[in-house]
Amino acid sequence: xxxxxxxxxxxxxxxxxxxSLFYFSYKNFNNSSILDTKILSFTFxxxxxxxxxxxxxxxxxxxxxxxxxxxxxxxxxxxxxxxxISGTWGNHEGSLLLxxxxxxxxxxxxxxxxxxxxxxxxxxxxxxxxxxxxxxxxFLILTSNPFNYIFPIPTEGxxxxxxxxxxxxxxxxxxxxxxxxxxxxxxxxxxxxTSLKIISTNWAVHIKxxxxxxxxxxxxxxxxxxxxxxxxxxxxxxxFWDPVENVSLMPWLALTTLLxxxxxxxxxxxxxxxxxxxxxxxxxxxxxxxxxxxxGILNSVHTFANDPERGLFILIFLFILIFLxxxxxxxxxxxxxxxxxxxxxxxxxxxILINNWFMMYFLSVVLIGTVYPIFLDVISSQKISVGPPxxxxxxxxxxxxxxxxxxxxxxxxxxxxxxxxxxxLISFLIISILLAYLILKNFNQNILINTILISSALYLFxxxxxxxxxxxxxxxxxxxxxxGFSLLILSILFNNIFASEIITNLKVGETFENSKTKIVFxxxxxxxxxxxxxxxxxxxxxxxxxEEDIFSPELRIYNQPVxxxxxxxxxxxxxxxxxxxxxxxxxxxxxxxxxxVKPFMLWIWLSVILISFGGIVSxxxxxx
Amino acid sequence: MKKxxxxxxxxxxxxxxxxxxxxxxxxxxxxxxxVNTKKEIPVFxxxxxxxxxxxxxxxxxxLDKVYLLNIWSSWCVPCRQEHPLLMNLNLENKLNIIGMNxxxxxxxxxxxxxxxxxxxxxxxxxxxxxxxxxxxAYGVPxxxxxxxxxxIKKYIGPLNQQLIDxxxxxxx
Amino acid sequence: xxxxxxxxxxxxxxxxxxxxxxxxxxxxxxxxxLRCLICQGQSVYDSDSEFANSIKIIIDKKLDDxxxxxxxxxxxxxxxxxxxxxxxxxxxxxxxxxxxxxLIFLFGGAIIFKKLIKK
Numbered sequence: 001x002x003x004x005x006x007x008x009x010x011x012x013x014x015x016x017x018x019x020s021l022f023y024f025s026y027k028n029f030n031n032s033s034i035l036d037t038k039i040l041s042f043t044f045x046x047x048x049x050x051x052x053x054x055x056x057x058x059x060x061x062x063x064x065x066x067x068x069x070x071x072x073x074x075x076x077x078x079x080x081x082x083x084x085i086s087g088t089w090g091n092h093e094g095s096l097l098l099x100x101x102x103x104x105x106x107x108x109x110x111x112x113x114x115x116x117x118x119x120x121x122x123x124x125x126x127x128x129x130x131x132x133x134x135x136x137x138x139f140l141i142l143t144s145n146p147f148n149y150i151f152p153i154p155t156e157g158x159x160x161x162x163x164x165x166x167x168x169x170x171x172x173x174x175x176x177x178x179x180x181x182x183x184x185x186x187x188x189x190x191x192x193x194t195s196l197k198i199i200s201t202n203w204a205v206h207i208k209x210x211x212x213x214x215x216x217x218x219x220x221x222x223x224x225x226x227x228x229x230x231x232x233x234x235x236x237x238x239x240f241w242d243p244v245e246n247v248s249l250m251p252w253l254a255l256t257t258l259l260x261x262x263x264x265x266x267x268x269x270x271x272x273x274x275x276x277x278x279x280x281x282x283x284x285x286x287x288x289x290x291x292x293x294x295x296g297i298l299n300s301v302h303t304f305a306n307d308p309e310r311g312l313f314i315l316i317f318l319f320i321l322i323f324l325x326x327x328x329x330x331x332x333x334x335x336x337x338x339x340x341x342x343x344x345x346x347x348x349x350x351x352i353l354i355n356n357w358f359m360m361y362f363l364s365v366v367l368i369g370t371v372y373p374i375f376l377d378v379i380s381s382q383k384i385s386v387g388p389p390x391x392x393x394x395x396x397x398x399x400x401x402x403x404x405x406x407x408x409x410x411x412x413x414x415x416x417x418x419x420x421x422x423x424x425l426i427s428f429l430i431i432s433i434l435l436a437y438l439i440l441k442n443f444n445q446n447i448l449i450n451t452i453l454i455s456s457a458l459y460l461f462x463x464x465x466x467x468x469x470x471x472x473x474x475x476x477x478x479x480x481x482x483x484g485f486s487l488l489i490l491s492i493l494f495n496n497i498f499a500s501e502i503i504t505n506l507k508v509g510e511t512f513e514n515s516k517t518k519i520v521f522x523x524x525x526x527x528x529x530x531x532x533x534x535x536x537x538x539x540x541x542x543x544x545x546x547e548e549d550i551f552s553p554e555l556r557i558y559n560q561p562v563x564x565x566x567x568x569x570x571x572x573x574x575x576x577x578x579x580x581x582x583x584x585x586x587x588x589x590x591x592x593x594x595x596x597v598k599p600f601m602l603w604i605w606l607s608v609i610l611i612s613f614g615g616i617v618s619x620x621x622x623x624x
Numbered sequence: 625m626k627k628x629x630x631x632x633x634x635x636x637x638x639x640x641x642x643x644x645x646x647x648x649x650x651x652x653x654x655x656x657x658x659v660n661t662k663k664e665i666p667v668f669x670x671x672x673x674x675x676x677x678x679x680x681x682x683x684x685x686x687l688d689k690v691y692l693l694n695i696w697s698s699w700c701v702p703c704r705q706e707h708p709l710l711m712n713l714n715l716e717n718k719l720n721i722i723g724m725n726x727x728x729x730x731x732x733x734x735x736x737x738x739x740x741x742x743x744x745x746x747x748x749x750x751x752x753x754x755x756x757x758x759x760x761a762y763g764v765p766x767x768x769x770x771x772x773x774x775x776i777k778k779y780i781g782p783l784n785q786q787l788i789d790x791x792x793x794x795x796x
Numbered sequence: 797x798x799x800x801x802x803x804x805x806x807x808x809x810x811x812x813x814x815x816x817x818x819x820x821x822x823x824x825x826x827x828x829x830l831r832c833l834i835c836q837g838q839s840v841y842d843s844d845s846e847f848a849n850s851i852k853i854i855i856d857k858k859l860d861d862x863x864x865x866x867x868x869x870x871x872x873x874x875x876x877x878x879x880x881x882x883x884x885x886x887x888x889x890x891x892x893x894x895x896x897x898x899l900i901f902l903f904g905g906a907i908i909f910k911k912l913i914k915k
Binding site: 233235237240242243343344345350353354357360361364365368369372376380382383384385386387388389390393394398501566583585586592 | 824828829831837838839841842844846849877878879880881882883884889890892893894896897898900901904905908911912
């Protein structure tokens with residue numbers, strides 16, 4: 001009760017501070033020798049009040065204060081403390097408060113950490129960021145107040161969706177948002193820099209760190225979501241090309257492109273327009289994602305509470321930001337790159353251009369695939385689905401040259417270069433092709449496209465691997481990330497090609513046996529937990545080599561709300577995952593059992609961690 | 625001149641995108657298959673509910689009568705809700721109600737009918753849900769209005785009085 | 797060092813021999829491309845709803861009857877509309893969907909090419 005009041009008024013104060021910051025910025029902007037300390041302290045205060053508000057919401061959840069509508073809708077007294085806390089951002093209102101928290105955090109950090117940049121630029125960045133912040137304050141207060149009061153006070157809450165009661169998903173939103181919302185500061189600063197016409201190598205060096213932060217968190221955030229999907233949704237898949245997943249992938253693609261493009265700007269002071277467009281696109285895509293997810297305009301596995309009114313608010317706000325950036329771009333930005341700049345076909349800048357070209361293509365595939373059904377429905381009321389086959393068909397062929405470029409590109413020098421060590425580049429290629437052919441031949445999976453794909457991924461793998469030993473750590477971060485990417489593609493490919501699966505129906509005591517695997521359904525137990533009851537099925541599964549594993553997948557019936565879920569039992573080893581799930585079949589006394597062996601599963605996660613580790617190394621590197 | 629075309633076209637493109645998203649917000653995104661187009665009824669073989677004898681679809685539906693095929697199951701909660709409506713509809717005697725028992729335990733189904741009454745002229749069973757798919761159904765309950773071996777209209781989910789009134793209009 | 801890695805990789809791959817790689821059957825492939833009408837974000841393969849289970853039985857039957865993959869897709873399309881297919885066919889509704897990304901790719905290529913030949 002008291003927390004709700006505090007929380008709500010903190011939000012109002014935060015909004016007022018936001019508005020007053022416009023005034024201070026205006027005053028300071030006109031005589032801008034030094035940054036007004038008022039601005040700094042007010043920005044801090046704003047962050048402080050959002051933190052207070054956020055803490056109030058957390059406390060409301062912890063003490064199960066059901067006079068708060070958000071708590072009532074998303075919590076229950078029997079929930080473990082951990083999920084009471086994570087329930088705070090597991091819902092629409094709370095997650096928007098988290099948005100706001102990250103927005104204010106980043107602008108504060110930006111003001112504190114930015115040195116050697118013009119004061120006017122800092123102020124203007126603050127102004128643009130405050131436009132976003134004020135917009136979200138209004139959104140929160142007007143359409144999705146997390147502190148709504150209900151009377152009479154219910155004695156019990158409705159509970160948290162059981163599929164959200166999971167450790168990976170509990171930390172997924174904060175991590176993802178740091179990346180997602182963190183890109184707002186790139187957006188604000190690029191608009192400021194464009195208005196002041198200070199986009200230069202100096203600016204590129206400064207903004208690169210912020211790009212890296214967003215990128216690292218976004219990468220890890222997507223990873224966590226994917227891991228969660230792997231064991232909680234569906235049967236052993238980790239990426240479904242579901243709209244909600246695509247929506248997180250799009251800013252990542254834009255951000256990755258930007259990260260490469262900023263390198264050119266950093267060195268050569270060219271491609272300024274392109275950097276501006278990419279920076280704007282990244283945050284716009286993040287916002288667009290929030291719109292698509294929160295408005296319910298898309299049909300997805302990931303269920304979120306939807307409300308058209310909220311959708312409309314974000315939509316209008318999103319397009320205000322888009323039109324604002326278009327105006328600033330066309331009004332202020334004069335492409336003053338030296339018209340005579342020559343791109344030599346074999347040079348680092350050309351290779352980065354080619355990277356950008358492919359990344360933009362991948363982005364356009366994901367974007368068009370995600371929104372096209374909406375467009376078609378509106379224009380001709382035809383309903384279609386765009387799923388994995390579409391993305392695979394359009395992306396996989398393009399991945400091949402992309403991987404090869406990833407191996408060769410970093411070897412090139414700026415301006416003009418020649419391919420050194422041609423012999424080893426070519427010999428590695430031949431080795432990769434041979435190896436890929438041998439591997440697939442051995443498993444009777446000799447499909448041409450797979451051979452080529454694996455060859456190119458192996459090629460990148462070997463080239464980057466060699467560079468760890470040859471190069472004197474000149475560009476270790478890039479090498480780690482590219483190496484990680486090759487590992488990722490290889491793991492995904494092997495995971496797909498060599499996965500095996502058994503689907504069968506078994507009663508207790510029955511045995512399934514084929515030439516390679518023997519599954520014995522030993523027994524069924526029951527378990528009672530605080531927030532669910534479970535049926536535990538015990539299996540022992542042995543393979544040809546006589547190795548035997550005991551598995552106990554569960555069927556859980558959560559009490560608040562009453563939802564049945566099936567929990568997979570997964571045995572992870574370095575080389576493969578063994579994955580089993582059971583399901584009840586209506587009116588039958590057997591269970592539907594699915595057993596999968598998925599090789600290299602762990603490596604998919606590890607390689608993504610490696611990729612983001614590359615980012616971390618780059619972030620920590622001192623500029624020489 | 626050329627310099628102005630670009631900004632304008634960009635703004636117009638985003639304007640159109642805005643408009644489409646705005647329009648897209650209005651309707652629900654839950655997909656339901658088309659319910660109005662006429663389709664021939666499928667051909668299938670199955671078993672009669674009480675006797676367990678084999679029946680062919682052609683022997684169930686006659687050309688000159690109006691039928692309502694209702695997919696139901698004893699474990700389906702909305703079926704319980706709509707059942708009294710079916711009982712009333714049967715009393716009115718305007719059409720023949722055919723039941724399709726979906727993925728059910730026959731004992732439970734019989735008890736269900738004993739408890740709530742049997743509005744069906746004939747019932748056949750669909751043990752594994754495959755006949756329902758032949759009909760283009762995807763859940764329980766669903767109902768099909770049939771005349772001259774054609775599906776005239778499909779009702780997804782439980783029937784209510786309003787739909788039944790609408791049905792009477794259609795029959796005329 | 798390099799050679800060691802090679803050997804290691806090859807060894808690891810071969811140690812996977814106990815996986816039955818051949819068991820990738822057609823049923824899974826088809827169900828992955830069908831969208832479930834009950835849990836509308838999932839494929840029939842991933843879903844465990846009653847509807848999805850029945851669809852699996854039907855596909856199994858159809859495959860036994862010797863129907864091709866395309867014929868099975870056509871069958872479901874007739875019953876439930878195009879929406880059920882995850883892989884939209886190229887027709888007048890989907891020209892933009894399939895071709896726009898490729899056009900963007902060509903357009904991007906043209907821009908880069910122009911930059912390269914500019915003197």
